[in-house]
Amino acid sequence: xRNNRIAALFAGxxxxxxxxxxxxxxxxxxPLVLKSQGSFYIGGxxxxxxxxxxxxLGPGGHIAVNQMYVRYMEPHRNxxxxxxxxxxxxxxxxxxxETTPDGRMxxxxxxxxKGHSVYVPDQVGRGRSGFNQANINNVRAGTAPATGxxxxxxxxxxxxxxxxxxxxxxxxxxxxxxxxVDAVDELSKQAxxxxxxxxxxxxxxxxxxxxxxxxxxxxxxxxxxxxxxPFPLAAALLNPAVAKGLVLVEPGRCPANYTDExxxxxxxxxxxxxxxxxxxxxxxxxxxxxxxxxxNTCQELIRRLKAAGGQAExxxxxxxxxxxxxxxxxxxxxxxxxxxxxxxxxxxxxxKRKK
Amino acid sequence: xRNNRIAALFAGxxxxxxxxxxxxxxxxxxPLVLKSQGSFYIGGxxxxxxxxxxxxLGPGGHIAVNQMYVRYMEPHRNxxxxxxxxxxxxxxxxxxxETTPDGRMxxxxxxxxKGHSVYVPDQVGRGRSGFNQANINNVRAGTAPATGxxxxxxxxxxxxxxxxxxxxxxxxxxxxxxxxVDAVDELSKQAxxxxxxxxxxxxxxxxxxxxxxxxxxxxxxxxxxxxxxPFPLAAALLNPAVAKGLVLVEPGRCPANYTDExxxxxxxxxxxxxxxxxxxxxxxxxxxxxxxxxxNTCQELIRRLKAAGGQAExxxxxxxxxxxxxxxxxxxxxxxxxxxxxxxxxxxxxxKRKK
Numbered sequence: 001x002r003n004n005r006i007a008a009l010f011a012g013x014x015x016x017x018x019x020x021x022x023x024x025x026x027x028x029x030x031p032l033v034l035k036s037q038g039s040f041y042i043g044g045x046x047x048x049x050x051x052x053x054x055x056x057l058g059p060g061g062h063i064a065v066n067q068m069y070v071r072y073m074e075p076h077r078n079x080x081x082x083x084x085x086x087x088x089x090x091x092x093x094x095x096x097x098e099t100t101p102d103g104r105m106x107x108x109x110x111x112x113x114k115g116h117s118v119y120v121p122d123q124v125g126r127g128r129s130g131f132n133q134a135n136i137n138n139v140r141a142g143t144a145p146a147t148g149x150x151x152x153x154x155x156x157x158x159x160x161x162x163x164x165x166x167x168x169x170x171x172x173x174x175x176x177x178x179x180x181v182d183a184v185d186e187l188s189k190q191a192x193x194x195x196x197x198x199x200x201x202x203x204x205x206x207x208x209x210x211x212x213x214x215x216x217x218x219x220x221x222x223x224x225x226x227x228x229x230p231f232p233l234a235a236a237l238l239n240p241a242v243a244k245g246l247v248l249v250e251p252g253r254c255p256a257n258y259t260d261e262x263x264x265x266x267x268x269x270x271x272x273x274x275x276x277x278x279x280x281x282x283x284x285x286x287x288x289x290x291x292x293x294x295x296n297t298c299q300e301l302i303r304r305l306k307a308a309g310g311q312a313e314x315x316x317x318x319x320x321x322x323x324x325x326x327x328x329x330x331x332x333x334x335x336x337x338x339x340x341x342x343x344x345x346x347x348x349x350x351x352k353r354k355k
Numbered sequence: 356x357r358n359n360r361i362a363a364l365f366a367g368x369x370x371x372x373x374x375x376x377x378x379x380x381x382x383x384x385x386p387l388v389l390k391s392q393g394s395f396y397i398g399g400x401x402x403x404x405x406x407x408x409x410x411x412l413g414p415g416g417h418i419a420v421n422q423m424y425v426r427y428m429e430p431h432r433n434x435x436x437x438x439x440x441x442x443x444x445x446x447x448x449x450x451x452x453e454t455t456p457d458g459r460m461x462x463x464x465x466x467x468x469k470g471h472s473v474y475v476p477d478q479v480g481r482g483r484s485g486f487n488q489a490n491i492n493n494v495r496a497g498t499a500p501a502t503g504x505x506x507x508x509x510x511x512x513x514x515x516x517x518x519x520x521x522x523x524x525x526x527x528x529x530x531x532x533x534x535x536v537d538a539v540d541e542l543s544k545q546a547x548x549x550x551x552x553x554x555x556x557x558x559x560x561x562x563x564x565x566x567x568x569x570x571x572x573x574x575x576x577x578x579x580x581x582x583x584x585p586f587p588l589a590a591a592l593l594n595p596a597v598a599k600g601l602v603l604v605e606p607g608r609c610p611a612n613y614t615d616e617x618x619x620x621x622x623x624x625x626x627x628x629x630x631x632x633x634x635x636x637x638x639x640x641x642x643x644x645x646x647x648x649x650x651n652t653c654q655e656l657i658r659r660l661k662a663a664g665g666q667a668e669x670x671x672x673x674x675x676x677x678x679x680x681x682x683x684x685x686x687x688x689x690x691x692x693x694x695x696x697x698x699x700x701x702x703x704x705x706x707k708r709k710k
Contacts (some may be wrong), residue, residue, distance in 0.1 A: 017401050017419060022427075022571040025395060030443040036382040037464065038454035040375055043543040046512075054509045055549075061511025064543035069450065072377075076386040077633040093483045095424065099393035109392065128482045129450045130547030133507035136491060149495035152488035154409045156416025157401075188419040189396040192485030192657035194410075216377040 020186050025103040032109060033076040039128075041067040042121070042216075043209040053134035062186075064194045066201060068209035069128035073108065074117040082244050082350055083117040083217045085210060091155050091194040091227025093118040093127035096225065096264030100331040101186035107330045110339050116346075119213060119220070123228065125200040126192055132199070147205075150199025157188050164293065164327035165278045175276055176324030178332035187328065196227065203234075210235040214242040221346055223247040226327065230255055236269050237262060245350035247342060248273045250291070250327050254298035260308075267310030270349040273298040274315040274342065276332070291327070311349055315341055377678050380458040387464060388431040396422040396484075397476070397571075398564040407496045409490035414618075421556060423564035424483035428463065429472040437599050437705050438572045440565060444581025444605075445509050446549040448482035449475040451580065455686040457543035462685045465694050471701075474568060474575070478583065480555040481547055488555070489532040505554025512543050519682035520633045520646065529633055531679030533687035542683065551582065562586060566593040576701055578602040581682065585610055591624050592617060598704040603628045605646070605682050609653035615663075620674060622665030625704040627695065628653040629670040631680030631687070646682070666704055670696055 021207040044067025050060045051261050071094060086107060097107040097120050109120045122129040131150075134223035138144035155163070161170040166179050173181045196204065211230060214220040219242050222232035229251020246269055248254065254273065258266065275298070279291040298314065305312035317325050317338065332338065384529045399422025426449060441462060443451040452475050453461040466473045474613070477484040486505075493499035516525040521534050528536045551559065565586060569575040574597050577587035584606020591598035601624055603609065609628065613621065630653070634646040653669065660667035672680050672693065680687050687693065 017399050019398075020395055022395060025391075025393060027391040027429075033393060034387040034389065036380075037387060037428075038380060038461065039450055040380060040454055040458070041541060043374075044544050046543075049509075049511070054511055055506045055507055057509060058514035061513035062543075063509050063511055063546065064540065067392060067544040071453075073392075089501055095483050098426075099395055103395070106393065122483070128450050128477070128547065133508075133509060133548035136504060136548075138505055139494065139501050140506065143500060146494050146497060146501055149491060151410045151495065152491050153412055154404075154418050154488060156404070156409055156413060156418055158416035159413035185419065186396060188401075188417075189399050189422040190483075191418065192483065193488035193491075213377075341433075350686075 015184050020101070020103060020183065025099060026105070028105060032113065034112070035074040035076045037073045039071040041069055042213050043067050043205055047132065047134070049134050052143060053137050054297065055133070055137055063131070065132045066124050066205040067129060068124050068206055068215060069122045070119050072117065072119045073112045075112045075115055077115065081115045081117070082346065083119060083220040084111050085119045085121070085213060085220050085222050086348070087121055087206070087210065087222070087224045087228040087231055088123065089154055089228055091191045093122045093190070093192055095190050096328075097330060099182065100335065101183035101190075102180035103183075105336070107335065107339050110336055111343070114343050117217075119217070121206070121209070121213070123196070124205045124209065129193050150195045151197055152193035152195060152199070153197060154191055154193060157184070160187070160355060162281060165276060165281060166326055168281055174324060176277075177326065178276075178324040178334050179326035179328055180331070180333055187331070207231060207234045208238060211238040211242065215239060218242070219244040221245040221247060221350060222247060224251065225249040225330070227252055229253075233266060236266060240265050240268050243269050245270045245346060246272070248298065250275055250329060251294060251298065253294055254301040256297055256300065258304070263304050263308045267305050267308035269310075270353065271302070271305055271310065271312040272315055272342065272345050272349070273302065273313070274329065274338070276327060276329045277318050277323050278326075313345070315345065317341075324354040362428035365687075375456070375458060375538065380454060381460070383460060387465070387468065390429040390431045392428045394424060394426040396424055397568050398422050398560055401486065402489070403500060404474070404489050407498060408492050410488070410492055411482045420485075420487045421479050421560040422484060423479050423561055424477045425474050425568060427472065427474045428467045430467045430470055432470065436470045437701065438474060438575040439466050440474045440476070440568060440575050440577050442476055442496070442561070442565065442577070442579045442583040442586055443478065444583055445551065446508055446546045448477045448545070448547055449569070450545050451683075452685060455535065455690065456538035457535035458538075460691070462690065462694050464696070465691055469698050473574075474572070476561070476564070476568070478551070479560045479564065480550040483626035484620055486550050505550045506552055507548035507550060507554070508552060509546055512539070515542070517636060520631060520636060523636055529679060530683065531632075533631075533679040533689050534683055535686070535688055542686070562589045563593060565590040566597065569597040573597070575601040575612060576600040576602060576705060578604060579606065580604040580685070582607055584608075588621060591621060595620050595623050598624050600625045600701060601627070603653065604629055605684060606649060606653060608649055611652055611655065613659070618659050622660050622663035624665075625708065626657070626660055626665065626667040627670055627697065627700050627704070628657065629684065629693070631682060631684045632673050632678050633681075668700070670700065672696075
């Protein structure tokens with residue numbers, strides 16, 4: 001019956017959207033005691049724009065662009081634990097790490113409850129970080145060609161289902177699926193247009209912003225997911241001293257083109273790659289051959305880092321008998337079980353590390 | 356010297372951007388004890404889009420559009436106080452209500468510390484609520500005319516300064532200015548492209564989402580600011596039973612075209628309009644004659660509501676000897692003093708209201 005209801009969502013006849021209600025959110029029995037919480041921006045620069053570029057309101061002038069929004073929570077008792085920065089993937093925002101689609105606690109709060117300060121950015125170009133709208137307004141005014149528009153990426157529900165490994169066919173979950181598929185519409189709502197590919201400067205300002213954030217925190221674990229899976233590696237190369245640990249959650253790929261010098265630098269920082277289950281599926285509407293390829297690129301990076309004396313590991317839940325995890329592993333029904341494995345790694349490999 | 360530094364920001368020669376650091380944020384001495392915190396979406400619908408409209412990744416399919424992101428915090432001890440929903444203004448996001456540009460506590464946390472659950476949305480079309488990108492991708496592909504593009508609005512720093520009443524001339528604050536002008540660059544970073552005028556359906560889905568949110572909370576005080584200043588009134592007309600109080604902070608206008616029937620409905624809900632100081636300025640690059648006009652439209656609405664038996668009031672800080680408040684009154688240096696006046700009104704007019 002559950003599957004029938006989900007299948008109906010994809011039937012196309014109805015555009016109804018299942019709705020989460022506030023009362024359906026699960027509340028913890030224990031209060032959350034924070035030393036502080038709030039938000040701030042990292043980086044950014046001034047751009048001088050014309051009246052047209054600003055949308056016509058007032059004369060030309062300056063605006064801030066390429067800044068990165070960060071929301072944070074510091075636990076009241078943090079035992080000087082290392083801060084953790086959680087970066088979201090393509091077409092998503094920091095919401096990825098908050099309350100799950102089915103209303104359970106997200107990793108942002110769970111890591112705080114485990115004594116870590118947590119910092120959740122929106123990548124430059126998305127969410128509360130905004131984006132540079134000048135090109136779009138120029139095209140609208142006819143002063144620039146339409147080909148100069150950024151490509152605004154969205155994943156359809158039908159693409160998400162197999163690619164995020166909820167099941168082979170939209171509406172039909174794997175029998176052991178850990179993603180809360182009844183609430184898949186809530187994941188759909190989390191998506192925003194993604195300007196990363198053509199609408200954000202190169203190199204992506206998010207990389208330096210992550211490195212600068214880690215510096216301001218006097219060291220942090222950097223965690224990326226999917227599109228941002230390799231971002232912690234890139235940020236560590238900018239300033240390895242403040243990258244205390246790198247957690248690559250379901251990265252689209254682990255880079256294969258690092259020089260030996262770069263590998264030597266990255267080998268000074270503990271690295272953990274984390275993958276879900278069902279990586280071998282390749283469907284007709286899948287955008288990639290399989291996630292096993294991504295896994296393999298990370299195995300190869302781990303091999304290179306270890307050969308250079310690094311502390312690099314793979315967290316492959318099926319090896320521990322944990323089955324059915326999806327690409328959205330931080331939202332899966334067993335998300336706190338996976339979090340505990342990452343927290344244990346941070347404790348052993350980062351917090352207790354011999355300098 | 357302070358003014359010299361600010362003036363330099365507008366000199367045009369340098370595009371440097373002053374930066375806030377995490378260590379500069381002020382922390383409260385008292386921990387924040389939450390019953391719960393998290394985020395969720397209200398509303399939304401499914402849109403079937405083509406491959407081009409989705410940015411070319413995979414075949415056509417369905418995505419969610421027009422949903423509204425809401426972040427919330429519930430205090431551990433809330434004494435059954437009425438929840439408060441805080442909606443941001445044009446070109447901004449829910450960040451408006453969080454940590455101030457100069458790193459002080461925002462109204463979101465302050466109201467929680469005063470015992471109210473607080474809900475901070477991003478308006479549909481902005482921030483973590485995303486926007487419908489289909490038109491933009493169609494124009495990029497040449498399948499739609501450039502004139503179909505939404506107008507993406509941004510306020511320049513030069514337009515913000517006099518319009519938000521930091522002073523007559525960019526870089527030169529009023530002598531009694533309450534906005535933390537040294538941190539004006541941090542306000543600039545809070546801005547995102549605003550699709551409200553042409554890129555969001557009519558009526559704006561945010562209005563029903565606010566009403567639905569208040570319904571889910573079994574009643575709430577709805578607070579709007581600037582562009583969204585009149586939103587609480589519109590949401591109350593959709594469902595007056597769940598609108599327990601309406602706080603209109605520096606609304607662009609109070610509507611003058613309500614029917615007597617609508618006034619009768621709105622008169623069943625307590626209303627408070629809140630304005631800052633220096634409303635009479637009108638500069639060459641100001642986009643409006645003066646904010647005194649906005650004030651006057653709200654005085655007229657208050658008059659109509661009171662004539663219909665309603666409980667409607669104006670909070671005009673200068674009347675109480677509080678001078679120098681800006682359009683961003685929730686971020687002003689005396690923001691908690693203003694918050695206390697609103698909290699007192701909620702306590703007297705909403706919480707203690709005879710049914």
